[in-house]
Amino acid sequence: MIRGLFAGLATLDVVSHVERAPGPDEKVTATWQLLAGGGPALNAAVVFAALGGEATLLSRVGDGPAADLIRADLAGCGVRLVDVARDGTPPVSSITVESDGTRRVVGLDATSAAIDAPDAPDAADDPASEGAMPEVDVVLVDGHHPDLAAAALGHGARLGVPRVLDAGRWKPPMRDLFPGCTHVLASAAFRLEGREESVEARLGRLMRIIGTGSGHRLAGITAGGGDIAWIEREPGGTLVNGRTRPPLVEALDTLGAGDALHGAYAWGLAAGVPDPLEVAATVASRSCETRGTRAWLDRAREFARR
Numbered sequence: 001m002i003r004g005l006f007a008g009l010a011t012l013d014v015v016s017h018v019e020r021a022p023g024p025d026e027k028v029t030a031t032w033q034l035l036a037g038g039g040p041a042l043n044a045a046v047v048f049a050a051l052g053g054e055a056t057l058l059s060r061v062g063d064g065p066a067a068d069l070i071r072a073d074l075a076g077c078g079v080r081l082v083d084v085a086r087d088g089t090p091p092v093s094s095i096t097v098e099s100d101g102t103r104r105v106v107g108l109d110a111t112s113a114a115i116d117a118p119d120a121p122d123a124a125d126d127p128a129s130e131g132a133m134p135e136v137d138v139v140l141v142d143g144h145h146p147d148l149a150a151a152a153l154g155h156g157a158r159l160g161v162p163r164v165l166d167a168g169r170w171k172p173p174m175r176d177l178f179p180g181c182t183h184v185l186a187s188a189a190f191r192l193e194g195r196e197e198s199v200e201a202r203l204g205r206l207m208r209i210i211g212t213g214s215g216h217r218l219a220g221i222t223a224g225g226g227d228i229a230w231i232e233r234e235p236g237g238t239l240v241n242g243r244t245r246p247p248l249v250e251a252l253d254t255l256g257a258g259d260a261l262h263g264a265y266a267w268g269l270a271a272g273v274p275d276p277l278e279v280a281a282t283v284a285s286r287s288c289e290t291r292g293t294r295a296w297l298d299r300a301r302e303f304a305r306r
Helices: 040-050 065-077 146-159 174-180 199-209 257-271 276-287 297-305
Strands: 003-007 011-017 032-038 054-059 079-083 092-097 103-106 138-141 163-167 183-186 217-221 228-233 239-244
Touching: 003 040, 003 146, 003 257, 011 065, 032 040, 032 065, 040 054, 040 065, 040 079, 040 138, 040 163, 040 257, 040 297, 054 146, 065 079, 138 146, 138 257, 146 163, 146 174, 163 174, 163 257, 174 199, 183 199, 183 257, 199 217, 199 228, 199 239, 228 276, 239 276, 257 276, 257 297, 276 297
Parallel strands: 003 054, 003 138, 011 092, 054 079, 138 163, 163 183, 183 217
Antiparallel strands: 011 032, 092 103, 217 228, 228 239
């Protein structure tokens, strides 16, 4: 079984489907609701597990009813949790999904002062400790808990495995994480250091600053349902540019599609599939065909079997 370590944000997502978003001082009735764990690293770990991998999430969850719901969701999805929070409660995200599949998200991310932040665990010092990180075939970080991301990337570097950064939005701590990564996938809204640049310029700069040394490197930028632009450095040093087109689907809910892309990409890297980005694009597109971030997981399992 392939194994993945995912380090980053864990939230409780409160998702409501509505015909339209409410206006100022207006209430609307939801047509469907979901309570589930959320966050880029958490959802990527869930997808990795749904595809047949063994996923471990390194995060800060804490205590209380919201934390209990997150733990129950992860257990049901087959994801092992390593929680290094000393105390406190996890952040909660309020999400509305409109009838055209677009979403609005309000949350604390990892800024909540309720979660205490101890030193990041170091599996090299004490492999038997509670915070020990397992032997894995791939590492993915989302940059929300920079100390945990750095620890996970260091662990992956020691193991010599691919290390993926979900760079959905620019966050200043990312500048210190890029050198430890071998693969970076960013959203169309991503602006390196906040600079306005063309997609080609962003890809070029990403390729120059991600992990040095020999071996495969890739930087990609998604565009919703559009083509994923990417630049790849092959083990021999040759640079190749290209685009990957996701399959066309009737999107019912785009929530978590980016997380699905990253989780499936990590799975593809670890599984050694010929084109992990094509696999990831297909899985992400299919995730948009059902409501929420969990109902489609059976389809992911079928896809992995094929």
